[in-house]
Amino acid sequence: MKGLLIKDFHLMKMQKNYFLLILMISLAFIFSSKGNQGALSYAIGFFCITGTLFAMSTVSYDEFDNGNPFLFSLPFTRKTYVLEKYCFGLIVGIGFWLLCTLLSVFFLVFNKLPFTGERVGSFLLLVPLFLVLLSVMLPFTLKYGGEKSRLMIIGFVGGILLLGFLLSSAIRLLNLDLSSFLSFLSTLDYRVLLAGILAAACLILLCSLKLSISIVRKKEF
Amino acid sequence: MLSIDHLRKTYKNFTLDCSLTVPAGRITGLIGQNGAGKSTAFKAILGLITPDSGEIRVFGKTPDEFTVSDKQKLGVVLSDSGFSGYLTINDILRILGSMYDTFDRDFFLKKVQSFQLPQNKKIKEFSTGMKAKLKLLTAVSHDARLLILDEPTAGLDVIARDEVLELLREFMEKDETRSILISSHISSDLETLCDDLYMIDNGTIILHEDTDILLSNYAILKTEEAQFDRLDRQYLLRCRKENYGYSCLTAEKQYYMENYPDIVVEKGTIDDVISMMIRGEKL
Structure with missing residues (x-):
């Protein structure tokens, strides 16, 4: 796996100018936020999502000029390849999140703006969101390749939104009362809620990993 | 291996x-x-x-x-x-x-x-x-x-x-x-x-x-129609109709050289052998 990670970091190195551009944009968001939590979370989320996209782009680089047949003749298993892509995605995504979060914290402390537990919670809430994003994008990218997967992901997200709309419509039509469930959630400590969301995201990530392994095992090059 | x-x-x-x-x-x-x-x-x-x-x-x-x-x-x-x-x-x-x-x-x-x-x-x-x-x-x-x-x-x-x-x-x-x-x-x-x-x-x-056998024993026989008719065909692998008669691929060059001295026998290159094996007819 070490060799594959080295390869992906070398491939990502080429995009350092884009990385710097995204970092500048995120910094602009942070400095113009005036401590507004929504703006800070947006900046971190934006940076984190871009990091995930950078990680995904290595799949396209592997495919470039029909590179996959040779790559998969090298000494690693197909399972290792998938594990490496998830590890690389996590390293890059968490790394980007950590960098942007630290910059936000530094900005808050430097400007003597309030730095509360809720703020930390909001920053941490972006981690499960990133994990879910990675869980959705990687199987599609591995199955359909870098180019085609974008359309498939848009289709998938559209499907999820449609499902959400249908569910909410069904709830309204059936006069289901969810207020007791929502008020129960609001009584929970944000740390418990966060831990629950994080655990759910990890579970989704594991399911996604399993799916990706089976996709790559069946692939022919 | x-x-x-x-x-x-x-x-x-x-x-x-x-x-x-x-x-x-x-x-x-x-x-x-x-x-x-x-x-x-x-x-x-x-x-x-x-x-x-x-x-x-x-x-x-x-x-x-x-x-x-x-x-x-x-x-x-x-x-x-x-x-x-x-x-x-x-x-x-x-x-x-x-x-x-x-x-x-x-x-x-x-x-x-x-x-x-x-x-x-x-x-x-x-x-x-x-x-x-x-x-x-x-x-x-x-x-x-x-x-x-x-x-x-x-x-x-x-x-x-x-x-x-x-x-x-x-x-x-x-x-x-x-x-x-x-x-x-x-x-x-x-x-x-x-x-x-x-x-x-x-x-x-x-x-x-x-490869050694291919280069030493394989040959292309170039025959006119009459020569082709009286040719022993048991060692011919492929034959092809040509303007002058027939070209035939054999893995027994020596046999044809000794028994048919009037036939043109050319050393078979690998390209010739491939070409005959693909385009020639099996007898």
């Missing part, structure tokens, strides 16, 4: 059905036209595609049983695939060093210098010859036991081809148990390098012969 028994893979308009063996210490060539099935056979050996039926054994193991350490004993060159063009030789050096326990960094760097390959330039900016040399260098730099080489000399000029073939000879000289399976459509490359040759056409092996 490598054995394939009735490997079958069917696509829409093509079926591969081939059997071949590469013993230890031998260089075996696979020769055929573009689209004959060479690359499909190589991909099946490497586990890149799943055969419909048949058995492949490399070092006595099927592709499913192959471990990472088994894969380390293979050196691979694929005609239309290599390291990502966005990487440089310096990047590859680190990647190979991490992937192969026995990667010989000094040998690799020495050859990079002797081939005058730029270490910091992206591979996609390399010439065809540079790419081919790098591919082969990657395959021979980690003490592999078996090389699987699909068209390693494609697109190379004479000098570059000689350098590549020399590298393969060096590889074989280091150890008597090493083997190579190599494909090419340049018959002269295989003629000077291989111990035996398999000819593949339309997914099927149509001939397997030791």
Whole structure:
């Protein structure tokens, strides 16, 4: 796996100018936020999502000029390849999140703006969101390749939104009362809620990993 | 070292059905036209595609049983695939060093210098010859036991081809148990390098012969119609109608030279043999 990670970091190195551009944009968001939590979370989320996209782009680089047949003749298993892509995605995504979060914290402390537990919670809430994003994008990218997967992901997200709309419509039509469930959630400590969301995201990530392994095992090059 | 028994893979308009063996210490060539099935056979050996039926054994193991350490004993060159063009030789050096326990960094760097390959330039900016040399260098730099080489000399000029073939000879000289399976459509490359040759056409092996026998015993008989009529046909492999009469492929050159002194007997080159085996008619 070490060799594959080295390869992906070398491939990502080429995009350092884009990385710097995204970092500048995120910094602009942070400095113009005036401590507004929504703006800070947006900046971190934006940076984190871009990091995930950078990680995904290595799949396209592997495919470039029909590179996959040779790559998969090298000494690693197909399972290792998938594990490496998830590890690389996590390293890059968490790394980007950590960098942007630290910059936000530094900005808050430097400007003597309030730095509360809720703020930390909001920053941490972006981690499960990133994990879910990675869980959705990687199987599609591995199955359909870098180019085609974008359309498939848009289709998938559209499907999820449609499902959400249908569910909410069904709830309204059936006069289901969810207020007791929502008020129960609001009584929970944000740390418990966060831990629950994080655990759910990890579970989704594991399911996604399993799916990706089976996709790559069946692939022919 | 490598054995394939009735490997079958069917696509829409093509079926591969081939059997071949590469013993230890031998260089075996696979020769055929573009689209004959060479690359499909190589991909099946490497586990890149799943055969419909048949058995492949490399070092006595099927592709499913192959471990990472088994894969380390293979050196691979694929005609239309290599390291990502966005990487440089310096990047590859680190990647190979991490992937192969026995990667010989000094040998690799020495050859990079002797081939005058730029270490910091992206591979996609390399010439065809540079790419081919790098591919082969990657395959021979980690003490592999078996090389699987699909068209390693494609697109190379004479000098570059000689350098590549020399590298393969060096590889074989280091150890008597090493083997190579190599494909090419340049018959002269295989003629000077291989111990035996398999000819593949339309997914099927149509001939397997030791290179020495192919070059010494095979011949093209050029006959007029009358000569053809009285010809003993039991040793004729293929015949083809020509303007002057018939051309016939035989694996018994001496027999026809002794018994039919009036017939023109030309030494069969590998290209002639392939051409006759594919285009000629079976008697």
